[in-house]
Amino acid sequence: MPWPTTSTPRPTQPGSASSCPILASLDSGDTVVDHPRGARHAHDPHRPIGPTRFPRHRRPGPRRGPLMEWREARATVHRFGAEMPRATERVALQDAVGRTLAGAVHSLTALPSFASSAMDGWAVSGDEPWILGAPILAGDPPPTTVLAAGTARPIATGACVPAGTHGILRSENGELVPGSAAGTVPTLIRSAHTGAHEPARGEHVRARGEECGLDERMLEPGCLLTVPRIALAAVTGHDTLTVTTQPTVELLLLGTEVIESGIPGPGQVRDAYSPEFPALLSGLGVRLSALRRLPDDLDQTIDAIRSSTAALVISTGGSARGPADHLRAALAALGASVLIDGVRMRPGHPVMLARLADGRLMLCLPGNPLAAMLVLASLGVPLIDGMLGRPLVPLGRVTLAHDIANLSGSTRLVAYRLTDDGAVPTARQGSGMLRGLAEADGVAVVPAGGACSPEPVATIPLPW
Numbered sequence: 001m002p003w004p005t006t007s008t009p010r011p012t013q014p015g016s017a018s019s020c021p022i023l024a025s026l027d028s029g030d031t032v033v034d035h036p037r038g039a040r041h042a043h044d045p046h047r048p049i050g051p052t053r054f055p056r057h058r059r060p061g062p063r064r065g066p067l068m069e070w071r072e073a074r075a076t077v078h079r080f081g082a083e084m085p086r087a088t089e090r091v092a093l094q095d096a097v098g099r100t101l102a103g104a105v106h107s108l109t110a111l112p113s114f115a116s117s118a119m120d121g122w123a124v125s126g127d128e129p130w131i132l133g134a135p136i137l138a139g140d141p142p143p144t145t146v147l148a149a150g151t152a153r154p155i156a157t158g159a160c161v162p163a164g165t166h167g168i169l170r171s172e173n174g175e176l177v178p179g180s181a182a183g184t185v186p187t188l189i190r191s192a193h194t195g196a197h198e199p200a201r202g203e204h205v206r207a208r209g210e211e212c213g214l215d216e217r218m219l220e221p222g223c224l225l226t227v228p229r230i231a232l233a234a235v236t237g238h239d240t241l242t243v244t245t246q247p248t249v250e251l252l253l254l255g256t257e258v259i260e261s262g263i264p265g266p267g268q269v270r271d272a273y274s275p276e277f278p279a280l281l282s283g284l285g286v287r288l289s290a291l292r293r294l295p296d297d298l299d300q301t302i303d304a305i306r307s308s309t310a311a312l313v314i315s316t317g318g319s320a321r322g323p324a325d326h327l328r329a330a331l332a333a334l335g336a337s338v339l340i341d342g343v344r345m346r347p348g349h350p351v352m353l354a355r356l357a358d359g360r361l362m363l364c365l366p367g368n369p370l371a372a373m374l375v376l377a378s379l380g381v382p383l384i385d386g387m388l389g390r391p392l393v394p395l396g397r398v399t400l401a402h403d404i405a406n407l408s409g410s411t412r413l414v415a416y417r418l419t420d421d422g423a424v425p426t427a428r429q430g431s432g433m434l435r436g437l438a439e440a441d442g443v444a445v446v447p448a449g450g451a452c453s454p455e456p457v458a459t460i461p462l463p464w
Helices: 070-080 225-237 278-282 298-307 327-333 369-388
Strands: 031-034 044-048 052-054 088-092 122-125 129-134 153-155 167-170 174-177 187-190 218-219 240-244 247-253 287-294 312-316 337-341 345-346 352-355 360-367 396-399 401-407 411-418 422-425 442-446 458-461
Touching: 070 337, 070 345, 070 352, 070 360, 070 369, 122 129, 167 218, 167 298, 167 345, 174 312, 218 225, 247 278, 247 298, 278 287, 312 369, 327 352, 345 369, 352 422, 360 369, 369 442, 401 411, 422 442
Parallel strands: 129 153, 247 287, 247 312, 312 360, 345 411
Antiparallel strands: 031 052, 031 401, 088 240, 122 153, 122 167, 129 187, 174 187, 337 352, 352 360, 396 458, 411 422, 411 442, 442 458
């Protein structure tokens, strides 16, 4: 039975504050991974592993109103995205990979469109021995004569099966017998290892319409056009598809302390977003229209948001309430409506979603790298999916190798690595760190109150 989603773990469970003195002494905002007794450090076998502690990150300034729960926020951003207007366009199949289908796709032909052989071998009729006729190859026109009883024709995979065919005898299951006299044709018999009733009626024959009939509904609106889906559209007769036009996105990277290249000096940090965010956003199905870096300046922030023409503006930094955080003031000056002001999640709680005065959306990510990436993965992706008309992707599931106690009162997003025993949290998961996420196979959604192994927990579908 999983722990209740409250700020206090169930006392009878391993890893609860009452059963572990180490957990009981922790700050109430910490998250702890309780490793099994006697576990040793991977790189130092003489060093025992204690509970893994994820520190609470306090932020300055008063909080205005209650935070939205993470699961509610995920559904909410998707709904706001789905309410945005969408345009469509027609594209060739070779340009459709990664796009979003705008309308249902129906088959323009039955599949297969003719009865065909699923094997190399012989089309046979009646009982052996079979007198051989002319071969039938893939691409040949359909045979015009019925295959008579006691006859067979060599046939290639994908070739049209002649009328009168009982089944296809596979090439490894037949044996040719030379003619007994001059001018006689060879005959075909079953090999010694082949069953007396092989092939069964219709065996190794792909019937017409076996996969789909004419005008069957094949693909649904809103689906991501993957390689197999585009291949399906092609074999059912389509040359082009109607897709959702890619929304434009502008990136605003805020922070006076952020440098674009080189080694940061005292008081500086390296830009962690511009090298990979453009490719990531492109993979999500949107088109990056601009990327701008801004200092922590209110007037410049207002001007940048006002001058943007993108359907979605994504910013990093400036979403908290510190002395250098100007996003709230900028949005207020522009007449924007704040739709989400903080989410009960760690890391990433200062996230905001706003609707600008002209109806466009702005997603404000925190400035810390881990927080920004997890907010983009868990909330930004559903927002973009909604804008594209895609459904909200269900969360995955993973089994934890050890109990995780989450005393923060918020949903905790925990990067993990997969082992034979289950998911194990990576080290170094402070909101300003990246090593833990860089080493991760996935991100688990640990509810407030914690999660108990071996109960499965939800996982975020990662976009990278």
